Amino acid sequence: MRAFRLQSLQGLRQVQSRLPHQASWLRPGCRVYQAPTSRWSSSTSSEGSKKPYYVTTPIFYVNAAPHIGHLYTMVLSDVLKRWQTINGREAYLCTGTDEHGMKIQQAALKEGLPPKEFCDDNSNKFKSLAEHSNISHDFFIRTTDQDHKDVVQEFWQLLKARAPEGLGLYKGTHEGWYCVSDECFYPEDLVQPSVVPQTGRKIMISSESGNEVEWVTEDTWFFPLSKYKEKLLKFYQENPDWIQPASRMNEVRHWVENHLEDLSVTRPATRLNWGIQDPEDPGNTIYVWVDALVNYLTKAGFGSKWHVDDADTGIWPADVHVIGKDIIRFHAIYWPALLMAAGLPLPKKILCHNHWTMSNRKMSKSLGNVVNPFSALQRWNVDPLRYFLMRNGSFKGDMSYANESIMAIYEKELQANIGNLFNRISRTKLGKWSTFEAVEAARKGDFDNIGGFIPQRVDDPSQPDFLSLEAALNGAPSEIQQDMDETNLSNALRGIFELLREANRFITDTEPWNLVKKTEPDARIRLNWVIYRCAEALRIAGIFLQPVMPSRAAELLDGLGVKQERRTVDFACKGADLDYGLKPVPRENLQPNAFDSLFPPVAGTELPDTEPVAAKDDSKKTSSKGKTKKPKNRLGRVVQSLAEEAQAAAKTGVDTISTIRALLVPYEAHHVRQYHAWMQDPDIQEATASEPMTLEEEYENQQSWRTSSDKLTFIVCAPVTQVTSPIKSGTADADDLMRGDINFFLYPFEDDDETVDTEGLVTGEVDVMIASPSHRGQGLGRAAVCALLVYLQKRIDEILAEYGARELKGLMVKIKEGNKGSRALFEKLGFVQKGEVNYFGEVLMTLGWEEVLRKNWWKGAQEDFREVEYDLGG
Missing domain, CATH: 1.10.730.10 (Isoleucyl-tRNA Synthetase; Domain 1)
Structure with missing residues (x-):
C-alpha cells in the first residue's frame, strides 16, 4: 500500500549532512558551489588515493532516553560503514549526543540538576546503546566537549570574517514566531491560530509541527540565508541525487523556493545560557542548530588538524549523513548554506529515513508503546534485531x-x-x-x-x-x-x-x-x-x-x-x-x-x-x-x-459497502497488481505524496494494512446495479471495475501544553484517491467518503476498542495545494482549512467528529448506505 506521508517536523534532534567539493576524492560528476575564499578546489594532497569513507549518524538529543528509532539510525549507519570496510576501503563512523539548547536547560531545571550532570547521565545511555548493539563507531562526540566548543567558535569566526562580502553574519533585531519545543523561528506563512480543545485557550502554532509558538523580539546575529537561494537551487539542480530518496529533494527544493528567510543564529544569553557563547559577543549564545551541525567537522579534525586553506582535509567531506525525515531542513538547507559561506566542501550525500511505528501505530508515551531498545536487544539478541531493522527498514514510508x-x-x-x-x-x-x-x-x-x-x-x-x-x-x-x-x-x-x-x-x-x-x-x-x-x-x-x-x-x-x-x-x-x-x-x-x-x-x-x-x-x-x-x-x-510452500486461502466474511455511486470492498491480495499499476503514475505519486514500490513490497503492505488496528482500507469500485449478498471477490471488484481507494488512519491525539490527560484520545485522517482522470468528476470520491464516514459512525465503538482508544476527537485531511478537486470535495462536506500551505506543499483541513452528524448531507448518506457480506472464496 502507499507509503505514509511525511509527518510534521518534531523536536527530535538528530544531526547531520554534507556534500562534496572539487577535490580528488569527489564523486565523479558531483559539482559543488565554489567559495571564493577556499583553496580546496585545487587540492591534490589525496591525488591518486581514495579518501577514507566518513559516515555520520545524527547526534541525538539528550532530553529523553533512547528509543528504537535511535537504534535503527545507528545500525543503518554502521551497516554503511562495515560495507565499505569489506570492500577494502578505510571507513569511519561518527555518532554522539546533542546537549545544548533551551529544552535541555528546562529539562535539567525540572529535574533539579545542573545541565551538565543531566547531560552526562543521558549521553551515557546513548553511548551504552551503541556498545550493546555492536556499533563500530570510531567517534562518539558530545557537544559539551571542549574540542567541539573550540571548533564551533572557530567556525563562527569564519562566518563573521571569512564569508564573502554581504554573505556573512550581520547584527540586527529579530521579531518573529519562536517555538521553544522545536528551538527555531517560523516564518509568518507557517504559523496559524489554534485553540487548546480542553481549555479553550487561543494560541499560535507551527503548521509544520503543531507545537505552540510565541512572538519574540530580540537583538541577534543573522545569517543571510535568503541570499543563498539561487546558490542552493543551482546546487540541487546540478546534484539531483544528493538527497535519497528523491521525494525529499522535492520537499527541500519547494522550501527554498517558497519559504527562505534570513536565519537568526543567536539567542540572548539572558534567556539561553546553556550553550556556546559568541567569543566576541558573550551576551549571545550561538543557535543550537549551528552548534549541533558543526559536530561533523569536529570529529573530522577541523580546527586542530586542518583549516579552510589546508590542502588535505583528511576524512572530510562526509560521504553520507544518515538523518531522520524530521530534520531534513536543517541538514539540506541550513547546513550547505553555512558551509558555502565558510568556504568548506559540502557532504556528498544525505540519506533520509522514515520513522518507526509500533504495530503500525505511532509510538507515543501516552499509549505506552515506545519500544525500549535495550529490552529489545536482550530479547531478540543483537544480530537478529539488526537484521530485522535492516530487512524491514524503508526510505519510502514509515516502518512498523x-x-x-x-x-x-x-x-x-x-x-x-x-x-x-x-x-x-x-x-x-x-x-x-x-x-x-x-x-x-x-x-x-x-x-x-x-x-x-x-x-x-x-x-x-x-x-x-x-x-x-x-x-x-x-x-x-x-x-x-x-x-x-x-x-x-x-x-x-x-x-x-x-x-x-x-x-x-x-x-x-x-x-x-x-x-x-x-x-x-x-x-x-x-x-x-x-x-x-x-x-x-x-x-x-x-x-x-x-x-x-x-x-x-x-x-x-x-x-x-x-x-x-x-x-x-x-x-x-x-x-x-x-x-x-x-x-x-x-x-x-x-x-x-x-x-x-x-x-x-x-x-x-x-x-x-x-x-x-x-x-x-x-x-x-x-x-x-x-x-x-x-x-x-x-x-x-x-x-x-x-x-x-502451500497455504490455503482463508475464506472469511467481511464487510462491503454499497451505495448508488460506489462500491467499497476490503483491500485484498487480488487487488494488489492493479493498485501497483496505478501507483506507477507520477501524477498519482505526487498527489498522494508516495514513492513507487516493487510489487513484492505492495503485497507486504497489503497484508499490513488489512491486519492493522490503526488503518481502515477499502478499494473503491464502480457501483453495482443489483446488489446480491454475498458479493464474491473477483466479480464486482475485478481489475476493470476498480476505481481507486479510500483509507482511514488513527493517530494519538496530542496536547502540546500537556494540560489534560490525552490517553485514549485519537484523531482520524481520511484519504481518498480516484486513479483514472476519466473516472473523476463523477461523484465517486464524494460517495466513497460519505460511505466511509457512515461506516465509521456505525462501527466506531469496535474500531476504537480494537485500537485501544476511548474517543475520536475529529477528522482531518491533507491535500496537495494544487489538488483543487479534492479540496472542493471536502469543503462541500464541511471540512475547513487550517493555516496555510505547510512545508510539504499540503493544506490541512479539519472537521469535528460530532459536527459530521449535523451536516446537511448526512441523512442522505445514511439512507444510501448498505452493508453486504464479501466472500473471498475458498
Whole structure:
C-alpha cells in the first residue's frame, strides 16, 4: 500500500549532512558551489588515493532516553560503514549526543540538576546503546566537549570574517514566531491560530509541527540565508541525487523556493545560557542548530588538524549523513548554506529515513508503546534485531515494529533458511560428508566434466536437477552487491534470502543423505557437488551478511572454515575461494548442539520487550523411512511450511459497502497488481505524496494494512446495479471495475501544553484517491467518503476498542495545494482549512467528529448506505 506521508517536523534532534567539493576524492560528476575564499578546489594532497569513507549518524538529543528509532539510525549507519570496510576501503563512523539548547536547560531545571550532570547521565545511555548493539563507531562526540566548543567558535569566526562580502553574519533585531519545543523561528506563512480543545485557550502554532509558538523580539546575529537561494537551487539542480530518496529533494527544493528567510543564529544569553557563547559577543549564545551541525567537522579534525586553506582535509567531506525525515531542513538547507559561506566542501550525500511505528501505530508515551531498545536487544539478541531493522527498514514510508513480524522473520529467514542450511551442510560427520572434502574436490577439478557425473534428466526424468542452483549462484552476488552499493538494504537481504532458499530446495531435491549410501563410482562426486554448491551459497551469503549481522556472519564463516582474509566482497562470488572447509569430526568429539547455536529458538511473541531470550528447543526429527514426522517445535513447523510452500486461502466474511455511486470492498491480495499499476503514475505519486514500490513490497503492505488496528482500507469500485449478498471477490471488484481507494488512519491525539490527560484520545485522517482522470468528476470520491464516514459512525465503538482508544476527537485531511478537486470535495462536506500551505506543499483541513452528524448531507448518506457480506472464496 502507499507509503505514509511525511509527518510534521518534531523536536527530535538528530544531526547531520554534507556534500562534496572539487577535490580528488569527489564523486565523479558531483559539482559543488565554489567559495571564493577556499583553496580546496585545487587540492591534490589525496591525488591518486581514495579518501577514507566518513559516515555520520545524527547526534541525538539528550532530553529523553533512547528509543528504537535511535537504534535503527545507528545500525543503518554502521551497516554503511562495515560495507565499505569489506570492500577494502578505510571507513569511519561518527555518532554522539546533542546537549545544548533551551529544552535541555528546562529539562535539567525540572529535574533539579545542573545541565551538565543531566547531560552526562543521558549521553551515557546513548553511548551504552551503541556498545550493546555492536556499533563500530570510531567517534562518539558530545557537544559539551571542549574540542567541539573550540571548533564551533572557530567556525563562527569564519562566518563573521571569512564569508564573502554581504554573505556573512550581520547584527540586527529579530521579531518573529519562536517555538521553544522545536528551538527555531517560523516564518509568518507557517504559523496559524489554534485553540487548546480542553481549555479553550487561543494560541499560535507551527503548521509544520503543531507545537505552540510565541512572538519574540530580540537583538541577534543573522545569517543571510535568503541570499543563498539561487546558490542552493543551482546546487540541487546540478546534484539531483544528493538527497535519497528523491521525494525529499522535492520537499527541500519547494522550501527554498517558497519559504527562505534570513536565519537568526543567536539567542540572548539572558534567556539561553546553556550553550556556546559568541567569543566576541558573550551576551549571545550561538543557535543550537549551528552548534549541533558543526559536530561533523569536529570529529573530522577541523580546527586542530586542518583549516579552510589546508590542502588535505583528511576524512572530510562526509560521504553520507544518515538523518531522520524530521530534520531534513536543517541538514539540506541550513547546513550547505553555512558551509558555502565558510568556504568548506559540502557532504556528498544525505540519506533520509522514515520513522518507526509500533504495530503500525505511532509510538507515543501516552499509549505506552515506545519500544525500549535495550529490552529489545536482550530479547531478540543483537544480530537478529539488526537484521530485522535492516530487512524491514524503508526510505519510502514509515516502518512498523511488531514482535509478530520479528518472530516471523526470525523463524522463516534466519532459523529455517540460513540456520537450517548451515546445520545441514556444516554438521561434519565421519563417513558422511564435509565441506573440506567438497571444496577440495572443486579445487582438484573433479567437477570439470559435469556431463560425466551428472545424469541427464532427459534420459531419466526421475533424476533430481543437479544444476537447479546454478542460476542463483551466478546471478545473485552481483545483484546483492548492487543493492548494497545503492543502499537498498532490504532488497539485498531479500536477495540473500532467495539465494539460500534455492539452496535449501536444492539440497532437499538432491538428497545428499541418500547419495552418501550409493556405491556407484560417480555417486561421491555428485555428493561433493551438492555439498560444495550449497557451501558456496552459504559462504557468499555469509560475506554479504557481515555488515548487518557481524557476529552471526562470523560464526557462519568460521563454521565453513573461511579464512579471515577471504571475507571481503572480492570473494563473494562462485568459485572465488577454493581454500576453505572443515574436515569431518568424530561424533563423540562434537559438543552437544554444536551447530544449533546460530539461531536458537526464542520466546514467543506474547512476551513484552522486557523479557529475556528463552532457552533452546529440540530440533526437528526425521523417521528412518525418510518421512517427516509432525514437527514438535516452531522451527520444525516453519521448515515444513517452507518445504511444502502451500497455504490455503482463508475464506472469511467481511464487510462491503454499497451505495448508488460506489462500491467499497476490503483491500485484498487480488487487488494488489492493479493498485501497483496505478501507483506507477507520477501524477498519482505526487498527489498522494508516495514513492513507487516493487510489487513484492505492495503485497507486504497489503497484508499490513488489512491486519492493522490503526488503518481502515477499502478499494473503491464502480457501483453495482443489483446488489446480491454475498458479493464474491473477483466479480464486482475485478481489475476493470476498480476505481481507486479510500483509507482511514488513527493517530494519538496530542496536547502540546500537556494540560489534560490525552490517553485514549485519537484523531482520524481520511484519504481518498480516484486513479483514472476519466473516472473523476463523477461523484465517486464524494460517495466513497460519505460511505466511509457512515461506516465509521456505525462501527466506531469496535474500531476504537480494537485500537485501544476511548474517543475520536475529529477528522482531518491533507491535500496537495494544487489538488483543487479534492479540496472542493471536502469543503462541500464541511471540512475547513487550517493555516496555510505547510512545508510539504499540503493544506490541512479539519472537521469535528460530532459536527459530521449535523451536516446537511448526512441523512442522505445514511439512507444510501448498505452493508453486504464479501466472500473471498475458498
